[in-house]
Amino acid sequence: MLSAACKDAIRAMIYISNLSRKKEHAGKFISIHKVAKDLGISFYFLSKNLQKLVKAGLLESHRGPTGGVKLAREPSKIKLIDIIAVIDGMDFFSTCILGFEECSDENPCTVHNLWASKRQEIYELFKNTTLMDAAENIEKFENIKV
Template sequence: MLLNQTAEYAFRAMAYLASRADLDSAVPSAELAEAANIPGHYVSKVMRRLVVAGLVSSQRGHGGGFRLLKEPREISFSTILQATDLDPRNQRCAFGFGQCDAERPCHLHPAWSRLKESFNGWAESTTLASVHDNPEPWKDAP
């Protein structure tokens, strides 16, 4: 619930990119797969979305790989979710029917709005800079 598998991968990959000392060096997909615990052959699928969304750049050939296009603190979780087609902004009301909206709300619409607002707030106010909030390095994971 909350996040799907592909979004999780995207977050971990982005967090890994943001956690490295040299943000300008390229990280090949094999390293990303290992570091962010993403199935080897699935990395390219995940990263492609982030490239298309303009969050990371990709480079082919020797010495190529992926790198962040912005500062970690400029990349909100919301933009990562948008890149993985989970844009929290256009989620329909889970409780009403197709036509439930602000003008013709269902019985539970206020409850839905509260949830959505709090999720949106979280996604927009949290950025990759929070990678540095926590001292535990990724490498500690066995």
């Protein structure tokens, strides 16, 4: 499934999206230290992954005392699959779940046909869910913390 790095990156992006919608943070850069602290993620681990998202054009970064990161585009324009592609790559959606290199439609492993439809459903879920959708869904449930 998704790596810990990818899950953390998605959580951080949701967090940044939610903060950027608040009046006091609108248009401002958000400290990576703050994001890491509030989410309970290692600063160095998180900053490495957020830098990948900057290079991919999903975040903007700025150094200095008022530096940090902010979304490079509207949360409604960022799909979860965009984040996954940058952090984990797309192999999950095209490789055998059991790890067999020779597994394919022509040469299926024992769970190939069962997994293929589920894999496609998961892909569609991430492809069709925006950062805005994820942020709004989190806000609906008081007991779920990013």
